[in-house]
Amino acid sequence: MSRAAAFLVTIAASASILAYGIFRKEIGEVMFNAAML
């Protein structure tokens, strides 16, 4: 697999994981964790 194809697959997978994390409202959890320090 060429590097360009590997990049496209990786960025698509990464963006999907990030979008799922945002969908699960994990941003609020990150902020809560920072506030509890």
Place this chain on the structure above:
Amino acid sequence: MGAVLPNSYVQGILTASLYQGSLKSYCTPLLNCYACPSALFSCPIGTLQHFMVTGNVPFYGVGTLSVIGATVGRMTCGTLCPFGFLQDLLYKFQSWKVSIPAWTRFFRYAVLVGLVFLIPYITHENWFSKLCPMGTLIGGLPWVTMNVNVRSMIRALFWVKIAILLFFVTTSTMVKRPFCRAICPLGAIFSLFNKSSFLQLAWNPDTCTRCGKCQKICPVDIRPDRNWTDPDCLRCLDCTRCPSLKLTTVFQRQPFGAPGVPEPVSETAR
């Protein structure tokens, strides 16, 4: 810039308090302690550990780091990381210089799996953050200096953290970026993307004389002319001072032009 931008909450230093605004929802692409009084953003490694401690999969943290890694590889380590910059400065001291073998890089993957994922999941404690020398430098030490109550809470673990920080400060005067190469779990994550990231280093075999100067100026002591997608490469671009190496993108098939054909001379150069 990496030290100043994520740590520009001056009020935190003046009033000995933590910033708790909305920016703390976002992770910096750097090893930057969010317990630092001036920190504006969250530490990505601290965030991953928090999710492991609570028994959840850190999709947001992994996704953020993967998107950054897939785009620039380890470039944030080479251009923005304040702890990396400190190690670069320390290496400039006149002292006995030694090189460490390439296999030491595998320690950082062990640290990532063990101290960031497995042990926090089992013990419900953020073990990497407890020992992180960057956390001691910009989080632990300022708090101990500024707050009497924190000073009264010092236990043996604090001195272990100080010993770890002193160890890396000392070894950085002798070894190029020892923490980044052998320990940093954030670097371990980003290094997985070096081979297929959008930004790539390109090497021109037609013009390279194999003089080895690129290794001498490399902050992690690698030979970009032998492996320009090395997982250790920080993409600091110091080696691109040599015309045989340059920054390119993964979509550029012939970054130096067709083999044997000289690059066109620009109008201004004529």
